[in-house]
Amino acid sequence: MTNFRLMKKAPCIALEVDFPVGPGITAIYGPAGAGKSLLLQLAAGLLPPDSGRVLFDDAILYDGKAGVHVPACRRGFGYLPQSDSLFPHLTLAENLRFAAQRFPRLERHRRVADWLERCQISACAEMYPRQLSARQKLAGALARMLVGDPKLLLLDDCGLSEGLLQEIRALTPVPVLFATRDLELCCAAASQMLLLDSGRILQAGAPRAILDRPAGIDAARLVGIPNLFEGRLASLDPFRNSSLIEFEHFSLSAAYVPAHFKGDRVWVAIRAGDLKVHASSVGANCLSVPLVRTSFRTQSVRLEFAYQIFADLTLGEYAGQKDNKDWYVEFPPAALQIL
C-alpha cells in the first residue's frame, strides 16, 4: 500500500494531507498557491516534512516519530518540476546518461538511445537544451525521468497535455501523481482526484463523482459550480418527497432533504449547464430574472442573471433564445444539490 501523510508549515502555507495512491493516474487539482508543488516536493523527499509518514509499497520512506527519512536520491521516484529542468550545460543525451548512471555502461547507452527513440527526440540527442523547443524540452525531461525506471511518477504542473499523459501511461505502468489547474485534464486523464485548497484535501475520489457531488461549498466552488446559494429550509415533507427552500430573493422546491430540520440553513449548488432558460414561465421552480451579461465561451454561452444566477447554453440554444424579451430560468429539482 502506498500512502502519504505529510505535515509541513511553510512560510505562506500550512500543508496537512493524508491520502493513499492507487495504481493509475491520480490528479491533484487546486488553485495556485494551494500547495500542490510543495506536496509533490515533500513526496519526492526533496524537502523534509515536519511530521507524518510516507509508505510506499509497504516500505516506510519517512516517519517523523521514528526519524526515518529516505533521501530523494534513494527513493527511486521520478519527479518533473514545474519549470524547465534539463541541465543546460549537458546535451540531451548527456542529460539522460546522467539519470541512467546506476546502470552498467552498455546497458546505459542502450537505455538512453531507447528512451530517446520512444519519446521521439532522437534527432536532437546532441543538442543543448537552449536549442530545443518547449515541446522537445518537455519530452526530454520526461525521457530523462523515465530512463531510470522510476517506481512512481510525480509530475508538477508543467504543461502536460492529455495526449502526453496517455503516452506516459502507455510507456510505463507505474502509478502517476500529477498536479494541475486544468479540471478538464483531471476528468479526461485521471482515475482518482484530490481537491486541494490551502494545504488541505477537501475531497478525494473519482473525478466524475467529485464533479457530480461536491462535498462542501469550497469543493463546489473549486470545481467551478457558479450557482451557490445559501437558504433556509422553509418546509420539509418526507411523504411527498419534497421541500421548500427560501433564499434571499426567491424560493425553490426540491426533493426531501434527509437529516435536516425545518429552519436549517443549507447551501444549494446547481451547475450552470443544468439550468434551463425560457422565454415564458413553464411552471414550478421557474423564476423571472433580468439578464445582466452575456459572455461567449468556446462551446457555450454563459448568461449572467440578477441574484448571481449563471446559466450555460449551447450555441444552438442561445441562437434560438437570444431575442427573448423576458427571461425565465428553470431550476430542475433533480439537479439541485444540497451541500
Place this chain on the structure above:
Amino acid sequence: MSVDWSPLWLSLRVAGIATAVSLALGLWLGWRRWQMFVALQLALPPTILCSYFLFRPLSPVVAALAGIVYAVPFLARSCAAAFQSVDPVYQDAARSLGASEWRLFLGISLPMVYRPIAASAAIVFARILTEYAVTFLLDGRSLAAPVTGGIVGLAVGAIVGLATDLPRRNAA
C-alpha cells in the same frame, strides 16, 4: 648581467599552492554555505593575520599558509554566491534522478558556475602573488620583489579573470 629568477619561481609556487588549497576550502565552505564562519576574516587587516604566523620561521609553507588564511574568505564568499545563483530546480531534478550529493556537486553545480569561481580564483592568485604586506612583515627577503610580482600578478589576474568572466556575460 645575470638575473636570479628563483624568488619569482618561489613566489609563483607559493601562490599556486595557496590558491589551490584555498580554492578547495572555499568550494567546500561555499557549498556548505558556511561562509559566515569566515566572514570575520575579511574584516581583519593583513597585519593582524600575519601575527598568527609571526612566531614561526618563515618558510614557503608558512608563506602559503598566510596566503590561504588571507584568501579563503574571498573564495568562500564568491563560491557561495555562485552556487546560490543556480536555480534550485536543477538540484531537485538531479537528486530525484538518484544523484548523490557528491555527483550533484561535481556533475551539475560546479560545471554550471565554474566561470565566476575560476575568475575569483585567478584574482586571488594574483593577490597572493603580490601580497607585499604579509610577506614583508613575516620576512621579505626570500620572496619576489613586489614590483615583479605585481606585474606578473596583474597579467595573470587580468588574463584569466577576463577570459573566464567575459564570455558568460556575452552569452547571457
